Amino acid sequence: MSRPKELALSKVYALLEPGPVVLLATARKGRANVMTMSWHMMMEFEPPLVGCVVSGANYSFAALKATRECVIAIPAAGLARKVVAVGNCSGREVDKFAAFALTALPAGEVASPLIGDCFANLECRVHDARLVNRYNMFVLEVVKAWIDPGRKSPKTIHHHGYGRFAVDGRTISLPSRMR
């Protein structure tokens, strides 16, 4: 992996809008943890706002609620096996960064680590927690973004349930007025 390069916040939406499976890293009391997540969406272009739903059964839920910080890291398809393994266990019992040999790198704005194995990392702060009680939904603001400059057009994965994923295939371009 290359050293992460900062990405303009205006370009973040194009990473998350396609619906890739992501990893969500937190840090609480000096201990980093990571979970697998697919329930997220873009809510604003810039500053980028991201909605996500994190089950209260996840160990990460309490860390995110308490620290109001996290990193969303986007893995390419080659990391799929680790991504599923991360989702199959809990940070209550396992130090996942150690167990899965994930590379924790220091972030610039938040205590949560970047995941060096992923091609993009988004440092986030909780922007709005009003829907946490009813839906476990957090509105996150991306405050700093990083991309691996050595990875051109990485293929991401999209979860269809129970560990079945579609991997990005061919790309098509059509004249669009839609950003």
Added chain:
Amino acid sequence: MSRPKELALSKVYALLEPGPVVLLATARKGRANVMTMSWHMMMEFEPPLVGCVVSGANYSFAALKATRECVIAIPAAGLARKVVAVGNCSGREVDKFAAFALTALPAGEVASPLIGDCFANLECRVHDARLVNRYNMFVLEVVKAWIDPGRKSPKTIHHHGYGRFAVDGRTISLPSRMR
């Protein structure tokens, strides 16, 4: 296209969680309209709740807010050209169902039409409008779901901005405890 077949609500999440570009159909005062959307996420398995952000600049926004009903239709990759064309114009000026020869079928529970050209159709009612004023975000409940039984493993498209899409490629399956 085959006649749509009803799909169990418990299976809806596996259609939207992968982040496909969708069409959102509304009907107001007897006039149907449709827009293109990528800012959506699952929020609950069953009954299925879906969060989505619809810009106030979209003609569909007022219809969704007023009628509190819509249909989310999922197009396969073969429909990409129409999907972009739908997003490039406004229902203020164009009857999009006519202009793009989309097949409007009657829904069971809502006034919005199903789109027969899409392989899945989700009839939705607005469940929670508390975040509409601040984020243009609607929480929708899927009340009835339809799938085209003649389409096996349709490939969907994922928007990377400005009309560039990743089309679903190969599928991988890994032993997962995650639903």
